[in-house]
Amino acid sequence: MAKLMFHLVSPASEFFSGEVDQVNIPGADGDFGVLANHTPLMTSVDSGVLVVINGSDEQRIYVSGGFAEITADGLTVLAEFALPEAELKGEALAHAKERAETSLKLADTPAAIIAAQRAVDALAAY
Amino acid sequence: MPSLNDLQIRIKSVQSTRKITKAKQMVAAAKLRKAEEAANAARPYAERMERVLANLAAGVSSASAPKLLAGTGSDQVHLLVIATAERGLCGGFNSSIVRKAREEIIRLQGDGKQVKILTVGKKGREQLKRLYGELMIDHISLAGIKSVGFENAQEISDMILGLFKEGGFDVCTLFFGKFKNVMTQIPTAQQVIPAKAPEGVEVRDLDGAIYTYEPDEEAILESLLPRFIGVQVFKALLENQASEQAASMAAMDNATRNAGDMIDKLQLQFNRARQAKITTELIEIIAGAESV
DSSP: OOOEEEEEEETTEEEEEEEESEEEEEETTEEEEEOTTOOOEEEEEOSEEEEEEETTEEEEEEEEEEEEEEETTEEEEEEEEEEEGGGOSHHHHHHHHHHHHHHHHHOOSHHHHHHHHHHHHHHHTO | OOOHHHHHHHHHHHHHHHHHHHHHHHHHHHHHHHHHHHHHHHHHHHHHHHHHHHHHHHHSOTTTSOHHHHOOSOOSEEEEEEEOOSOOOSTTHHHHHHHHHHHHHHHHHHTTOEEEEEEESHHHHHHHHHHHGGGEEEEEOOTTOSSOOHHHHHHHHHHHHHHHHTTOOSEEEEEEEEEOSSSOEEEEEEEEESOOOOTTOOOOOOTTOOOEEESOHHHHHHHHHHHHHHHHHHHHHHHHHHHHHHHHHHHHHHHHHHHHHHHHHHHHHHHHHHHHHHHHHHHHHHHHHHHO
16 A cells, blocks of 8 residues: 655654554544545644554544645644643643633634634543 | 962952853853754744745735735834843844844834834843833743743744734734854844745645645635744744854853953963062072172
């Protein structure tokens, strides 16, 4: 099966870079999976868990606020915040929750309120 | 003519000054390396963001473009965000940014525009307070922050965006020290609102294919622009951080060298004075012995 070139970039660093089989993205219009040779697409990414599948290996990464861009070269996700799901606990979790709640308070358009509410909900499960 | 004792005290004092400047220089060198690494780590995000924005901006007509991109249609009120360091001992770093900002303020006021100032970092605020205190609307302190993170940039950009929404200003310009290399830091003014689509970024050719946009182009652009401004602020803060350490290192290197020169000079003076004293004593002894 053809491999998909995938980059996950956050402001602090290049979080992930490499060839994978499939990436599931929490898109603004719902979750979707990306395989190799996907049609060019640009979408905003909501807060949630992004799943990177490579063979039998599965990585779950929590991302919040960003964009996904799919071109012939592969998939690039720009996330304002990215953290492996396993590390999402204690202080980091509290911090993420706080951020989500602040953005809910600041949200003023219906779309922004929905996105912020979804972020709060996504974190409530932890 | 200072006495031997006085000279010795002065030499000691300059020596301990040299120790301090030398230590500060080494601290700055270590911090500079870290700051450069942070700036490099942030680069991929900023570059990709610029590319995405350039792609989007090229496809959106100016009539329907969001205000952040197209502007408010006026340029009467200017917000200057002046980012400087929290600490001194870094040569002309803070002053050169302040000078650049002051030139801009004078130019804008000469054109009859209204100027508002938002300072980031204590040093710039101190230098501008006396002349332009009444123009300052707020201050953001970075004291106690070891290494600027994206949250710090977000705090600043949230404040800018909040003001923009309220109609607090029309044009926003960011002042910071651009890090060219260890020897050169360039005080830079960068306009962030209305956002300028980055120049020199290649608009990606998809070989005839077209992007699918979810939800749609304008919605994406609308949520991308505030982030883009955050990224620009973040980049400026990182550049500033690296520039500050580089300037500090250069200034402390100079100070260490000057202290060394001074010690040499004082040591020579001290040796001469000591020799002169010995010679005088000898002459006295010989003269005394002869007279017996």
